[in-house]
Amino acid sequence: MKNWGVVILLVLLAACAGPPSRRPPARPSTPAEQPDDPRKLRQCRADLSAMGVKYEILPDRRFAGGCSATGSVKLVAIGIPVTNLGALKCGVALPFSQWVREAVQQAARAWLDGYVTKMESFGTYSCRPVNGQIGNRLSEHGRANAVDISAFQLSDGRRITVKEGWSGSDPNVRAFLRAVHRSACRRFGIVLGPDANAFHRDHFHFDMGKGPYCR
Numbered sequence: 618m619k620n621w622g623v624v625i626l627l628v629l630l631a632a633c634a635g636p637p638s639r640r641p642p643a644r645p646s647t648p649a650e651q652p653d654d655p656r657k658l659r660q661c662r663a664d665l666s667a668m669g670v671k672y673e674i675l676p677d678r679r680f681a682g683g684c685s686a687t688g689s690v691k692l693v694a695i696g697i698p699v700t701n702l703g704a705l706k707c708g709v710a711l712p713f714s715q716w717v718r719e720a721v722q723q724a725a726r727a728w729l730d731g732y733v734t735k736m737e738s739f740g741t742y743s744c745r746p747v748n749g750q751i752g753n754r755l756s757e758h759g760r761a762n763a764v765d766i767s768a769f770q771l772s773d774g775r776r777i778t779v780k781e782g783w784s785g786s787d788p789n790v791r792a793f794l795r796a797v798h799r800s801a802c803r804r805f806g807i808v809l810g811p812d813a814n815a816f817h818r819d820h821f822h823f824d825m826g827k828g829p830y831c832r
């Protein structure tokens with residue numbers, strides 16, 4: 618009976634969503650109450666440890682407005698510093714760590730002849746609607762299921778931002794940003810960048826909501 622309540626709520630929320638405009642098509646979002654599979658969670662943490670990633674296990678937390686941070690970790694050391702990382706569900710933290718260590722460095726070698734020494738994030742957990750627009754459904758950020766990446770610091774001192782670089786004058790920077798975006802699409806359920814909509818002109822959004830959606 619509890620599940621019916623969730624279904625009815627989702628139908629009501631969908632009815633309030635309004636025209637789809639330029640945001641990605643509405644997808645059924647995971648009900649906040651859905652518990653994390655303890656076996657998958659154990660495996661996920663073991664995979665993080667096996668990669669040599671250092672992290673803290675965070676206690677499950679639930680907040681007002683349907684927001685929650687369960688099955689989450691705080692990434693402490695993944696190889697290079699990434700600013701502004703807070704609670705992140707392990708299911709995002711794992712592909713994110715792999716993306717940072719493998720895809721980002723490969724693309725930096727291929728296109729920028731160097732390596733990335735630091736990355737900048739706009740954050741992880743945040744209790745807000747999709748695109749921060751009142752009336753939209755809860756963002757995956759409200760479940761600690763998403764991370765936003767805005768800039769890459771290079772070994773030669775350059776700082777590549779999504780905002781300046783995506784459509785900037787340097788073809789190698791444009792290729793680097795497209796390469797890391799493309800590789801993220803193979804790892805995350807939803808990937809949004811500057812081509813998705815104006816809300817993402819200055820960062821990449823990755824989440825493990827229902828996908829795949831890559832734009």
Ligand SMILES: [Zn+2]
Pocket residue numbers: 758763764765821822823
């Ligand atoms: Zn985001």
